[in-house]
Amino acid sequence: MGYTPKIYADSEIEPRFQNSSVHGKTGPIHVSYPNFYWPQANNWFAALEELNIPLSAEPNEGLEAGGYFLPLNIHPDNQTRWDARRGYYDPNVDRRNFNVQVNSYVTKVLFDDGETLNATGVEFSSGPDGSRKTVYARREVIMAAGAIHTPQLLELSGIGQRDVLEPLEIPVLISLPGVGNNLQDHAMLRLSYDYTNSSVRDINDFFLNSTFNDESAAEFFASRTGPWTGKPSGAVAFPSLRQVTNDTSSRILRAQSLGDHLPSTYANESTLRAGFEIQAQNLLKDIDHRYTPAFEILNDNAGGLHLALMRPLSRGTTHITTADPFELPSVDPRWLQDPFDFDLMILAMQTNQRILKTRAIQQLQPSYPEVSEDADVEQLAAVIRTGTGTQFHYSCTAAMLPRHLGGVVSDQLIVYGTNNLRIVDTSIYPMVPGAHTQAVAFGTAEKAADIIKLTRCVGFLSFIMNTQG
Ligand SMILES: Cc1cc2nc3c(=O)[nH]c(=O)nc-3n(C[C@H](O)[C@H](O)[C@H](O)COP(=O)(O)OP(=O)(O)OC[C@H]3O[C@@H](n4cnc5c(N)ncnc54)[C@H](O)[C@@H]3O)c2cc1C
Secondary structure, eight states: OOOOOOOOOHHHHHHHHOOGGGSOSSOSSOOBOOSOOOTHHHHHHHHHHHTTOOBOSOGGGSOOOEEEEOOBSBOTTTOOBOOHIIIIIHHHTTOTTOOOOTTOEEEEEEEESSSSBEEEEEEEESSTTSOOEEEEOSSOEEEOOHHHHHHHHHHHTTEEOHHHHGGGTOOOSEEOTTTTOSBBOOOEEOOBOOBOOTTOOOTTHHHHOHHHHHHHHHHHHHHSOSGGGSOTTOEEEEOBHHHHOOOTTOTTTTOOOOOTTOOGGGTTOHHHHHHHHHHHHHHHHHHTSTTSBOEEEEEOSSSBEEEEESSOOOOBEEEOSSSOTTSOOEEEOOTTOSHHHHHHHHHHHHHHHHHHTSHHHHTTOBOOSSSOTTOOHHHHHHHHHHHEEOOSOOBOTTOBSOGGGTOOBOTTOBBTTBSSEEEOSGGGOSSOOSSOSHHHHHHHHHHHHHHHHHHHHHHHHHHHHHHTO
């Protein structure tokens, strides 16, 4: 009692949490910070300081471990959401060489015969009962169907693991075991410790307190300020392992990669196992670093302290089970199948327990509806076993790795064994980034555009040099 968490004034937040020198000003996607923070954000940062978890200057500086305000896709002038449609589609919709075919699903990539396959176009349809149509490509086909549907399309087109395609009687055009394997996600555990202090306002009050909601709406429409511009989880933490434990006897800190917990599809695939071994070595080295986040605590300022693992060793799969393109593939995320990940989630839950006991959070009067206050490891494990799910960050199912390590695309994004089929989405990551994936997906697309433009430029120059003798 009598304890007041440190209140960060706006003038302090500016230099402390936001470094404008690491942000561009001219990109198509706006990233900024809301005008409003729930006052409990102060308790959050004070709690982290009590536990010596540092407040990071800001994630975009590269040393991203610690607590910080989350940058958001909102326009700084009007505080409204910004997205791919506003950033990329709307400004280009009138271009004569740009067409979006709505209500259309690609069912297959088409190739001509040849030693190295040439993608000639795609087959598509409006649905299972629609007729199949074809669109032809003059130069190349670029696939961007995401980490689940890109491998589905590759497999439907005859590119993938032999053991997946042959039972479905799909002719194997290119044997690439990496397709649909190496699936990674940030395993997530949603945990609520609802704050019971009646003076605390939070996102739930928009639904429970109509006066508060009406006043917030009025403020938003009048000046684009106030609670409606905030995000529930504006203040978060991405602690590194070293920031939350010194226990050198911990199984996590002594982990060795054995590859004993891989999917059955890896059994006869030496390239996949070799690729995993290198990924695991890098990950274990990385995660030992003081400034590498091991997990995320998504504080929602209402008592939700949701956990997500940032650097998983578990690997999942996504494969077709039929040759019908309108049947969904079978996705097996295999969250926490590697004991390293499971132990890390236990450590994350124990970190939550310590945060809840800080003076700063005690002031908000947390409750324990899901996990008892002093739950032991066995009780925490039981919660993990029933509660773990996705953070929707599926990636890595057509990885950019050398072919002998289970790779699917080259560093030019070209699918091995083809001349001109590129992939541009989160499936190309060898390992899931230790951060939310959307910004990285935008970055991937921008980088891909540069690669493709450079290829054209080099092709054009060599054409000129050849014609000039
Ligand atoms: C519910 C949810 C919440 C999320 N929240 C966040 C967040 O807060 N922050 C963050 O950073 N990330 C978040 N993500 C993750 C982020 O959205 C993804 O990582 C990112 O969109 C992946 O981009 P992508 O281009 O790889 O795939 P996608 O964005 O999935 O794009 C693939 C596109 O291909 C289309 N497609 C698929 N198959 C076919 C086909 N056969 N024919 C034609 N088109 C096809 C799909 O309709 C889709 O439009 C969230 C994801 C979800 C699902």
